[in-house]
Amino acid sequence: MTESQGSLSVRSAWRDVPPLQVRRFAALALDEVPALAQDILRQIRSEYPGLPVVLDDSGEPMALIGIRRALEGFVQQIASAEGGRPCYPLEVFQEFGRGEGLHGRSLDSLQAIYRLGVRLAWRRLAEIGQQIEIPPPAMYELAESGFEYLDGLVDQSVRGYAEAAARQAGERLRLQRKLMDLLLSERRGDPGASAPVDFGHSSGASAAPGQPGARSALDERAARVGWQLPERVAVGVLLRPAREAVAPAVGQGVLLDMETEQPRMVVPDPDAAGRPELLRRAMAGWSGAIGPPVPLADAAKSLRWAQAAVRLMERGLLPSGEVLHCTEHTEALVLLQPEELIEDLARRCLAPLAHCGPAHGRRLAETLLAWLETRGGAPEVAARLGVHPQTVRYRLRQIRELWGDEVDDPDRRFELELVLRARRLRGELGRAG
Structure with a gap:
């Protein structure tokens, strides 16, 4: 008997069963394993008719292999004189979990199938125990150990399920990135297309029949991640x-x-x-x-x-x-955004301020922008700037002297407002109140 969790206790009733009787029980149980595995699989398919049948390389059902190995591992645990950790058929039950994850199913049905298998196995083991007169306390502990063993098998399936879920998530992210790369491509065409192709939502002709087109590639990649265009x-x-x-x-x-x-x-x-x-x-x-x-x-x-x-x-x-x-x-x-263009325009438009000094030039620029935005008189501009109207009149006279008739030309006014607004956005001019 084992000393670890998931196995029979060291001080269990099985210690009082003669070793010869234990070995006989294990031998009879092992002899029953092939037929018992077939019976369990048959019952599982009867109660779960939609269960997919997955065959190994030799054509044998993977489920039958898993059931048989699980039964053998459990019986060998009973017969072990030294004890030790239970031996679970890792790869088979992890593969069961992976299969559920890859097909988008939950583990609930798989665990229900495991419990059904344990109940059926217990009935046969109980018959063998009665046949060779294994004491009831030992058989009770055997039942408890069987369900602990079941927990270990479920753990392996959960690992496989989590691995499949992580793999699927990674694959979906990879496909999603490929979709985004195509969608955001400046070329807007198939990697092998000879020319950009319309996606079908904008004006213009789409790809000619037979020509590889961006739309078809986009449809394909979107469908693979379940994204509706x-x-x-x-x-x-x-x-x-x-x-x-x-x-x-x-x-x-x-x-x-x-x-x-x-x-x-x-x-x-x-x-x-x-x-x-x-x-x-x-x-x-x-x-x-x-x-x-x-x-x-x-x-x-x-x-x-x-x-x-x-x-x-x-x-x-x-x-x-x-x-x-x-x-x-x-x-x-x-x-x-077009910083170089705006700066070049600003150098030309604001050249008259070059000899005014930084502080005074800034005040004139703020006054000019307020006047361009309001197109009002001194009182309106003063209210916008928060200064006295007489101050504004003085500054407007200076502006007229610096720019002359240019401030009356619609195109020049537009350019001036453009560059002054850009400077205000950069924090080089104060915001009007």
Whole structure:
């Protein structure tokens, strides 16, 4: 008898059974194993007709092999004079668990099948024990040990099930990343396609019959992860709150790739009822940006805007500490992203301020922007800036002297407002009150 949990106790009633009688019990039980295994499998199939039959390389049912090995291991445990840990048929019962996981079933039915097998085995062992007059206390302990042995078999199946679940999750993530790579590709075509192909949701002709097309590849990859292609998407780029941060619980339907330095996500139908609120809750503690909603074919464009927004966040030019929507920060994205162009325009438009000194030049620039935005008189501009109207009149006269008739030209006014707004967004000018 064993000394470990899951085996018969050292001080069990079996210690009082003569060794010869124990060996005889074990020999009779082992002789019964092949027929008993067949009976158990037959009964299991009768009660669970939908149970799949999996054969090994020799054509023998894996279930029959597992039942037979489990019975042999248990009986050999009884016959062991030295004791020791029970010997479980690991690979067979782990494979049973893996099979349940890979086919999307729970372990409930498998455990019920195991319990049925133990009950049937116990009946036959009890008959053998009665036949050779094994004392009842020893048989009671044998029944208890049988159910402990069952727990060990279940543990092996749970391990196999968990392994399959992890493998499936990893495979799904791999396929999901491939789907996202194709969806967000600038080329928007099949890797082997000779030209970009329309996805079918935007204007223009689709791929010619027989030509490998992006739509067909996208359909195939989406089907493999169970993702229904939406009409419109928004693409997000995230900043990790910590290197080991747990992935946000964005829920079914949202594609999420956590393998990149800055995780990406694809939100289907971003304007659907309840979607923004669900995302807001799921993204608590994260920061980043979600690009504008676009047709499916233009997902890469939404990604570009999200990436641009994240770059501005990292520079402190957009709010951090939250996941913002690009559509709510259009001005900053339009004016701050083409930095070289805006700076070149600013050098030309604001050249008259070059000799005014930093502080005075800033005050004139703020006054000019307030005037351009209001197109009002001194009182309106003064109210916007929080200064006296007479101060504004003085500054406006200086502005007129510096720029002359240019401030009356609509195109020049537009350019001036453009560059001044960009400077205000960068914090180089104060915000009007």
